[in-house]
Amino acid sequence: MATEGLRLLTFDEWEYACCAGSTTLFRWGDFNPSDCYPNHKGADWKLHLQPNLFGLHIAQNPYDCEIISDKHTVRGGDGGVSICGGMGAFLGWLPLATAYWEPDGLDWLDEDISGHLMRRVIPLP
Secondary structure, three states, X not given: OHHHOOEEOOHHHHHHHHHOOOOOOEOOEOOOOOOOOOOOOXXXXXXXXXXXXXXXXXXXXXXXXXXXXXXXXXXXXXXXXXXHOOOOHHHHHHHHOOOOEEEOHHHHOOXXXXXXXXXXXXXXX
16 A cells, blocks of 8 residues: 555544544534434434545444554444444444544454455645
8 A cells, every 4th residue: 555655544634534524422413313223224314324524434334443544443433342232322323423443443353454444545745
């Protein structure tokens, strides 16, 4: 990737890209449904599936972690830990919060990161 002139987002760049100027807990506001999880197929509420104000599809599914330049941290999801752990609806949505990050996330993900999301950045001069 570096040989192509690309790099991964930093911790702060990912958060900025996700929030797109929003100052709320989630990029869509301070609320989430209390009767379903983000990956519930039959839910009518789908605001989290819409692109943010930058047009990015980001932090939409808590199972989908994004690899960033920090080798020990993932953003935009927790691999489904909150949902599978049965921690309740709010904590099932929390990994989609703009400021949420999973420390040591790569320690519990597969060592082969090829199936995980990565946003590549083209640095501008």
